[in-house]
């Protein structure tokens with residue numbers, strides 16, 4: 095502990111000594127941690143140099159609906175967010191809070207088209223990891239890791255390799271303190287079978303993971319959703335103190351309590367995608383009073399604002415009180431009452447002409463004129479090897495603690511193989527054993543490998559965590575694929591060797607060490623191929639049920655063409671025999687195992703007077719297998735399939751990340767163009783105005 099304190103003191107001294115010269119760049123000779131923390135300090139001391147000032151002007155987002163219609167989700171929004179402030183995006187459900195947050199953070203859906211300008215420090219910049227961080231509504235965390243481990247792994251995956259381990263640890267500890275997570279630092283996050291930290295603590299861990307890289311800009315989508323009032327207050331208070339450290343913090347929020355509301359510096363109030371109010375949160379009372387909707391003394395201000403602009407409120411009240419429509423006082427005179435639709439119209443019109451709007455626009459102009467620092471971009475600063483190593487280690491730790499993924503599977507595999515062993519016990523070389531051996535192999539390589547789809551939920555969790563982490567492009571994806579492959583290796587070897595050994599010795603398959611080795615290797619390869627297939631599915635289908643159904647369907651089809659249910663020569667050509675049976679891993683596993691099991695053995699004939707039947711004869715004439723082909727070739731094909739499926743897994747992740755949004759955007763744009771028949775007046779605002787803007791907004795190639 096005292097070592098840590100000494101090193102922290104040294105860092106502070108280095109920071110002091112390493113003050114910027116002139117342009118605010120880091121002076122040379124700082125240790126990596128000091129350089130990192132200096133950036134923080136510089137933000138507070140030299141705000142003009144490395145801080146993030148975000149402005150948006152006349153921002154309109156149009157979405158293309160499945161029927162080809164265009165719908166404006168946001169319309170002509172103008173505002174700004176500066177360092178040291180916490181901005182709340184508020185409005186009733188469906189008012190466009192999340193869309194505004196997505197537009198500002200370059201995360202719009204492929205069917206959403208943006209027009210207007212968004213500038214970061216006066217420049218069109220692609221927001222990237224390290225510059226901006228986005229905390230989603232879902233806490234995608236690994237349930238088996240403790241809070242400290244979660245943050246530590248994240249630090250090692252993203253911080254530069256050259257930063258010493260002790261400094262990374264120190265940064266992690268300071269982040270834990272900053273987020274108030276000391277008390278639960280050694281508690282597991284928790285999952286369906288592990289009781290872990292509370293919802294509020296999970297939210298804080300998600301935020302901690304993002305602030306670890308010291309982003310200048312922090313976006314949060316409903317950070318308090320699902321939390322009780324005390325946790326919501328604490329989370330918002332943490333956001334406020336993060337902003338006071340020089341960060342620009344913007345979050346969407348749904349009906350905060352008055353205590354939480356008081357913590358916000360600026361308020362962006364939306365209704366139906368239009369601005370109702372943008373300015374100091376504390377000035378909102380004044381604005382509402384001026385517009386003729388004073389906030390009653392004892393009413394929660396955020397509730398009051400939302401009631402004024404929540405058109406659903408009318409409907410709710412109308413249902414509750416028969417046909418009676420809710421009307422509320424527009425002025426102090428209780429007789430003058432209007433509906434919410436009228437209230438919204440009045441407020442929007444009032445805002446468009448009021449001083450708050452003019453001064454916001456002026457300020458936007460002022461900020462955007464200043465061309466500030468181009469904030470650094472790029473993803474994780476860790477090397478490819480470090481990423482691959484850490485992902486392997488983390489995945490290994492997760493699997494070893496995950497009861498469902500590993501331990502439960504091991505138990506079930508043992509139970510099932512003991513059942514197989516009991517039913518085919520000492521199968522022998524009698525005439526009937528020929529069929530029994532065929533069905534035993536078919537069951538082992540069909541059903542037992544089939545059970546590997548049970549790992550799917552764990553792959554989906556991994557994928558979600560990976561997507562949140564946004565590691566470096568191709569390298570990050572490759573490191574993820576390698577990490578998943580290597581970490582599963584020891585578990586799968588153990589599972590298949592234990593269950594394979596039980597099955598082999600109980601059934602008394604072909605005697606001999608090489609036969610035993612082939613059997614367990616073949617079982618291992620088949621189980622790993624299924625895992626690889628399920629991982630590939632998880633990269634495109636993040637839904638548990640759908641993924642399992644699709645995985646089971648594909649495996650069922652592969653089993654059908656394995657050569658057991660229909661003999662290889664009888665499988666209809668061309669489709670089922672070529673290519674389907676060759677693509678099926680069951681086919682190769684069975685062909686290899688049949689050879690492994692029968693070749694070299696002599697079987698009784700139907701009657702004891704008839705000569706014994708050689709295994710080779712059965713292979714060729716009963717199972718239609720080419721005995722000249724070595725069984726090891728079949729095994730090699732299986733191992734190649736593991737690699738091929740992992741490559742497919744890699745390609746699918748890349749396609750999903752890069753190509754799918756582009757294709758979706760293209761289809762949405764075509765649909766929109768067809769619907770409007772190329773009529774520029776029918777197209778959404780500004781998308782038609784300039785070709786350069788159109789390509790910017792439609793293809794989103796140059797997001798922000």
Ligand SMILES: Nc1ncnc2c1ncn2[C@@H]1O[C@H](COP(=O)(O)OP(=O)(O)OP(=O)(O)O)[C@@H](O)[C@H]1O
Nearest residue numbers: 157167186187188189190191192193194203205206
């Ligand atoms: N990509 C999209 N495609 C179709 N409609 C969309 C898309 N994005 C947003 N919308 C629509 O725009 C409206 C605003 O959605 P948004 O999620 O931004 O609202 P919100 O204020 O965040 O709501 P909530 O508080 O319920 O999350 C909704 O009616 C939504 O259905």
